[in-house]
């Protein structure tokens with residue numbers, strides 16, 4: 001068994017693998033191109049879902065030897081679900097539906113919690129390090145291409161902690177927007193599953209929408225965002241390198257909830273190196289069926305606009321009424337039933353493109369879709385004012401850590 005393990009990327013998947021391996025006594029070196037873990041993000045809130053398995057994800061983490069107490073998280077049982085016609089309903093769970101964590105380089109961020117876990121387990125992390133991927137055993141370098149982007153604004157607010165999730169094809173083409181407020185800091189984010197020239201336009205309009213429905217007293221701090229890379233490779237181990245997290249295309253095609261896949265795949269890669277399992281087999285058994293189902297759901301979502309979104313929102317609430325549990329709908333969404341399974345050949349053919357990546361891997365990748373006619377509309381007066389407000393805040397030194405060109 002190899003004693004020294006090199007990992008490319010000190011994000012969630014790489015650090016999860018590093019912690020497990022270092023705890024088992026391996027000499028672990030993690031090579032990170034950026035200055036610090038979490039530097040890819042800039043203080044944005046993300047949700048760790050609790051619906052792709054019957055087990056609570058934090059319990060799963062503890063069973064693997066990871067410590068969720070190392071970073072700040074806020075558990076939520078209830079959200080505002082905003083339908084495309086602005087009706088707001090409340091899916092709720094009897095347990096934890098998801099947890100909100102912060103991404104970035106501050107001490108309480110999940111990335112820094114994972115860094116502390118890896119270091120205290122004995123892993124060596126080399127920041128601002130550029131190494132040849134061929135010299136690494138695990139590739140955990142995050143997304144390369146864009147299949148979709150998310151763009152958000154972080155602001156001060158006096159609104160209590162809250163999460164709202166909006167299905168709206170105009171404000172978030174093909175996708176959804178969300179509002180997350182934790183301890184006086186808010187994030188309004190819009191996700192674009194269809195490529196647009198000026199994504200700021202969508203964010204301004206989305207902020208305008210939330211401002212007119214919630215008392216936010218918003219004071220902008222910065223704008224953040226990032227890309228998601230969705231693909232299904234033929235193999236997850238290629239030329240002796242194990243691909244984890246988004247570097248391996250392990251992302252949720254439907255909503256972009258990739259953190260759980262990243263951490264889980266990092267753990268599986270470590271266990272496979274320790275000869276406790278076979279990575280290729282485990283990923284294909286545990287994660288790929290969920291990802292395939294999310295791709296089928298994405299295919300269906302790409303075919304509908306707001307009418308379809310309204311149907312989904314109504315169905316979700318009816319399901320909750322029947323079962324007394326809002327999370328069962330989300331669990332069902334990720335379960336591959338016969339109807340959705342039967343669509344897989346069509347999804348593969350019409351939504352995914354075969355591609356040979358630079359490193360020689362063959363993948364079925366979801367390209368960034370082009371815009372539709374309905375994506376062109378005149379911004380509202382309020383959205384223009386919000387854009388102006390951001391220009392002023394930006395000129396006075398506020399950071400924009402993401403732009404159209406990043407995608």
Ligand SMILES: Cc1cc2nc3c(=O)[nH]c(=O)nc-3n(C[C@H](O)[C@H](O)[C@H](O)COP(=O)(O)OP(=O)(O)OC[C@H]3O[C@@H](n4cnc5c(N)ncnc54)[C@H](O)[C@@H]3O)c2cc1C
Pocket residue numbers: 008009010011012013014031032033034036037038039040044045046047048049129130131140141142143150151224225226227228244245246247251256257258259260262
């Ligand atoms: C705006 C936004 C919002 C999101 N919201 C959610 C959410 O709410 N819930 C959720 O579950 N997921 C969300 N995601 C997805 C989630 O962030 C990712 O799926 C997850 O971080 C992937 O983890 P990873 O380990 O693969 O990559 P990362 O955590 O990004 O880590 C990859 C690391 O590799 C480094 N790296 C890159 N190239 C190299 C190189 N050549 N050499 C060395 N190091 C390199 C990077 O700097 C980075 O530190 C969101 C993503 C974005 C962009």
